[in-house]
Amino acid sequence: MSQRSDRSSAGLRAALVRRKPVDVLLAEGGHGEGGTLRRTLGLSQLTMLSIGATLGSGIFVVLGEAVPVAGPAVVLSFVLAGITALFSALSYAELAGMIPLSGSSYTYAYATLGELVAWVCGWCLVLEYGVSVASVAVGWGQYINELLDLTLGVTIPAALSSPPGDGGIVNLPAIVIVLLAMVLLLAGARESARANAIMVVVKVATLLLFCFIAFSAVEAGNFSPFLPLGLAGMSAGAAKLFFSYIGFDAASTAGEEAKNPQRDLPRAILLSLGIVTLLYCLVALAAVGALNWTGFEGSEAALSHVITTVLGNKLWAALLAAGALVAISSVVLTVLYGQTRILFAMSRDGLVPKALSKVDARTGSPRINTLVVSGFVAVLAAFVPLGNLADATSIGTLFAFGLVNVAVLVLRRSRPEMPRTFRVPLAPVTPVLGVLCCAYMMFSLDVATWLTFAGWMLFGLVLYFAYGMRRSKLARS
Template identity: 80%
Template sequence: MSTTSTSPARGRLATAMLRRKPVTDLVAEADHGPLKRSLGLSQLTMLSIGATLGSGIFVVLGEAVPVAGPAVVVSFVLAGITALFSALSYAELAGMIPLSGSSYSYAYATLGELVAWVCGWCLVLEYGVSVASVAVGWGQYVNELLHVAFGVTLPDALSGPPGDGGLVNIPAIVVVLLAMVLLLSGAKESARANAIMVAVKIGTLILFCAIAFTAVRAQNFTPFLPLGLAGMSAGGAKLFFSYIGFDAASTAGEEARNPQRDLPRAILLSLGIVTVLYCLVAVAAIGALPWQQFGDKQAALSHVLTTITSNPLWAILLAIGAIVAISSVVLTVLYGQTRILFAMSRDGLVPKSLSTVHPKTGVPRTNTLVVSGFVAVLAAFVPLGKLADATSIGTLFAFGLVNVAVLILRKRRPEAERTFRVPFSPVTPILGVACCAYMMFSLDGATWIVFGAWMLLGLVIYFGYSVRRSRLAESVR
């Protein structure tokens, strides 16, 4: 009895997990969706730069220099090339399937609903938890600015979550709520504010380079590989995560005026600009200060300028630039999270209210309020710890799926129109998968345990809620 009764149910469940959304249906949804098409190439590029160029360059250089030495410059290039493999795949799929769901939608078209759900769940981790972590970092830079400029700091009880010596992180709440207000005003208005913030943080980094280059000494680059090729490679692994965010433009697929043309360009252009800036900053910093003097400092750029000029003014300006940089990251990543949940809601995998769009602003208002509230509470009251580290695995998993999706669609839909094609396919996407796998397995075991627990929670939600409420459920009944 149990065999005959459970076999049909298992068959239906297996069919449900493997059901896919045709590419033509996805494109039709994008063309007739409720979101307003208001973003051009420059705004889309700024969106990806805004999500990528944040606290990473202000912090990560100090962590990578002691590992790689002067070869950290090459480490940035290696990390950028690693990111490029996945960026090329994102560019092809974003031009082919210009939806708000990003890699979630690409997986739905190629690998089936269960894998799409897992990908979307990884993106919730990547965007939701990472933006909460960034918001916490914003408060730390505010404290640094207050200390350097005025000699005061916020009390620990009001600038850190429980477990980290505080009660509530008020600065984190403030920056998330400010981003929420901008997002509720409309995509075009948010993009305009982001463009201003991106200009400020690029200007801050250029200012750093201009000052640091006056103190560059050739001897600071010798020996170039004091820690060998292994150190240079380890530096690249650390620096890879400072490139995460270039995919943000793909979440604006339904709000781009000309998505097929502009999305691929925005993704690749933003990655190119960020890579050049990173390399310039690295050359200036290493040339101005011997690598042995970095000492894993969190505020590496401020340390460089303070050392070579003995003037605290530069630390103040860099702190201001870091605050603006992180504000931009909070805004753009929060935007990406709302658009991914919008796509998942439209497919029925999460509550329908998250895809309801306000008729005047063209913004998924309920979605924005819920996501912002969740992120604000997370940043204010929860010590993120290893959960924040697990965002790296979630991001790499999504990147890997995008590379796989390119390979599958090249085989299943070779005739489909593509405004951009990954060069040297299938070699390039395979290298993208390999790089993502290498980065994932270079992370520690504790991070994998947290990631596994997150995935288990996602599967419980999928099988308990989403699999029965999917819009594709009717086709398997």
């Protein structure tokens, strides 16, 4: 009896740590159920994809929540969050060049840390991408109300534009933008990339316009005291704002649809992060310089609030709100794209139903996957408040990013001979710093966020042991 028990325990341990060889992963690239993904994306499109997924979610939505926590030091909060993101971005760049597949950090973990850790990472990515889409969709609803108020003097009733807990019943605008993004994704990756490129140009122009206007109203007194809530406030602000860096890794989810992934993915990841960080710091500096930090409390459409309060000019505020709508639409589109591709990879490995990796022969997109993910995100956006969504997204992202840094360390030891189109500088120091920064920012989040994360992980583990572990392709091979 004990021998049977020992064999059973040994079998379970072997199942949990089984790895998918990099060579096998690369051989499967692009292939799904009944079709293949199409390689149509170049460097500019991949960079735009990452900028589109990143730029907007923090500046247009979460800035109003971070300033009351950090004060004028919110500028440093962006820098701290950006440095944390940079360590992980370097690791993403190395792995994306080595393993250019749709699964992003889920796939990297599968190749290095074993199936259970890969599942946990993939489950974190479901939280990261799915919930962040829902969160910025909520922000889209806030800005459309801002635009309607400034131009027509009307707003959508709170019952139909806010989720329960924020004074409403359902957030209909959030549902609308998710469904519009779904329609674009169903048309195919190339069409989605073209629409995203146009929206990225509009959003960058909008943020530069805001800086031009706000810098003309900057008062030196608004920067004093610079650290009203101390270093703890700055760190807490950085933890909240890390949400705004989610998306730079979106290019890594397009590995099977890139024309030259080994060359272009690392470049797109690092280039997009640099552009986004510069814009974030400029906008934050202009915002807290133009309006005293105490005036941000309760402001949901923060940038329009700054322009309206400081200048009293509704025309500029309306233009800004319109730009924000385009910016947030781009985030919804690109992050929803990333979510579908991660589930595509998990489905191909057998860990989630195979229907999610079925590719439409006409468009080259995972049609059923897109419909399922969009429906889930739309429901989430309609009924869950923004603050809860943003914090839950940050903790899932930080966990996944930490695993990417660990994966670099593991592959440097286990597969040193593999060709790398980009190498993390100063390794192993840089990946270790990436892990430590992610851990530090995770522990800056509140207890409620940790409880939400623990509940999500527990639910994910139940699904893995009940379904994924037995249906895994590695289990059947």
